[in-house]
Amino acid sequence: SQTIHQWPATLVQPVGSPLSLECTVEGTSNPNLYWYRQAAGRGLQLLFYSVGIGQISSEVPQNLSASRPQDRQFILSSKKLLLSDSGFYLCAWSVRREGEQFFGPGTRLTVL
Amino acid sequence: KQEVTQIPAALSVPEGENLVLNCSFTDSAIYNLQWFRQDPGKGLTSLLLIQSSQREQTSGRLNASLDKSSGRSTLYIAASQPGDSATYLCAARSNRDDKIIFGKGTRLHILP
Numbered sequence: 633s634q635t636i637h638q639w640p641a642t643l644v645q646p647v648g649s650p651l652s653l654e655c656t657v658e659g660t661s662n663p664n665l666y667w668y669r670q671a672a673g674r675g676l677q678l679l680f681y682s683v684g685i686g687q688i689s690s691e692v693p694q695n696l697s698a699s700r701p702q703d704r705q706f707i708l709s710s711k712k713l714l715l716s717d718s719g720f721y722l723c724a725w726s727v728r729r730e731g732e733q734f735f736g737p738g739t740r741l742t743v744l
Numbered sequence: 745k746q747e748v749t750q751i752p753a754a755l756s757v758p759e760g761e762n763l764v765l766n767c768s769f770t771d772s773a774i775y776n777l778q779w780f781r782q783d784p785g786k787g788l789t790s791l792l793l794i795q796s797s798q799r800e801q802t803s804g805r806l807n808a809s810l811d812k813s814s815g816r817s818t819l820y821i822a823a824s825q826p827g828d829s830a831t832y833l834c835a836a837r838s839n840r841d842d843k844i845i846f847g848k849g850t851r852l853h854i855l856p
Binding site: 638666674675676678691722724729730731732733734735736737738740 | 785788793833835837846
């Protein structure tokens with residue numbers, strides 16, 4: 633069966649510090665991968681998606697970036713965090729673009 | 745631009761009742777619509793996925809319907825239990841630009 637992991641589970645970082653969140657999927661090959669952010673009082677916002685290694689599409693311009701160095705690994709990064717980057721970051725995967733999405737446990741990021 | 749709305753934002757019902765959660769979308773050009781539940785501080789759990797060619801999907805006590813012409817989907821929960829308490833979200837995937845738009849969710853509380 634397929635599983636999706638995210639780490640860390642929680643993170644507290646000062647403004648201006650770098651960020652690296654990792655997501656890995658097990659039990660499937662060539663998944664479509666997604667990064668979402670869920671901010672308090674707002675719906676889920678799609679940040680990035682990837683259909684293959686090195687292929688990243690950005691949905692929202694921001695100071696975040698994503699990379700997919702391996703087939704089942706998706707990384708969300710920032711060089712300098714802003715207060716507005718605080719939120720709950722969720723990684724998801726699907727077999728194909730229009731397929732059912734499955735979510736990871738999330739990372740709670742607090743920027744102070 | 746697709747907008748997805750879930751009303752009400754919160755709902756409390758006594759245990760054992762059948763209930764309906766609503767999801768409306770403004771653009772009927774969708775690939776599919778997916779329902780999720782989210783427990784506090786957790787990731788999303790997929791409940792049901794309805795393709796645009798389908799009218800409904802069932803899983804256990806859950807039944808989701810889709811009416812593209814009216815821009816509506818409903819999630820029916822039969823014989824509600826306290827364990828059903830969670831936030832329920834719907835998400836529509838557009839077949840115009842492939843974007844996935846989430847509603848802000850309905851927070852459901854089942855009273856024992």
